[in-house]
Amino acid sequence: MWRRLTIILTIAAVAGLFAIRLNPVLDKLHRVAWLAALAGAWLGPLLLVWSRKPLRFGWLALPVLLALPFALPGRPLDGTELRGAYVARMKQLVGTKYVWGGESPRGIDCSGLPRKGLRDALLGYGIRHMDGGALRAFAVQWWYDASARALGTGYRNYTVPLAPHGSIRQMDYSSLLPGDLAVTTSGVHILAYLGDERWIQADPGIGAVAILNGHTDENGWFQVPVTTHRWRVFE
Secondary structure, eight states, rough: HHHHHHHHHHHHHHHHHHHHSSSOOOOHHHHHHHHHHHHHHHHHHHHHHTHHHHHHHHHHHHHHHHHHHGGSOOOOHHHHHHHHHHHHHHHHHHTTTBOBBEEEETOTTTTTHHHHHHHHHHHHHHHHHOHHHHHHHHHHHHHHHOOHHHHTTTGGGEEEEEEEEEEEETTOOTTTTOEEEEETTTOOEEEEEETTEEEEEEETTTTEEEETTTTTOGGGGGTTEEEEEGGGGGG
């Protein structure tokens, strides 16, 4: 009886993992639910193989092995490589539909776009270079999400303020680098600079992620006052 129950719970946990991943919204509740489902998907098989010592010890060691890269020493990040990966990841999301609270190719919002771009870049960089610092930064970014307003006020020291301010339409971009952020002073929207006067944003008006020229294209967000910021990992 207990074996059948364990199998059912394991299947439910695995199904939960897929169901949560299919939902584009990634708030704290969904993060907790995903971790709980992941724990269930690991615990169920452990109970099923408990009587077999080699399988038991191998399954017990699995989470330790997966966690080891996160414990590796951190090294100074190659800002050029990391920034390039971050910008490239955001560009890959062009056309993704706008979903409030989304952080996924199935739907994303304005703050989710640069957060996911940077998080994916940190994860890839950490794996390629076996850099524990980048992997830990990825984990922190995954757990502590941040709204546009929060990124504009230096939440958790994620960002540093830059000098350019005003409206994107009239602003001088000469001191901005690809990936720098513009946050509306109201704190309701955020855009990321791509270089060559182009900005990428998940625009609720357009209904998708789009790239537009800040000086020549028409967009309501280019007319409102903004402050500019840079991810601290690029400092």
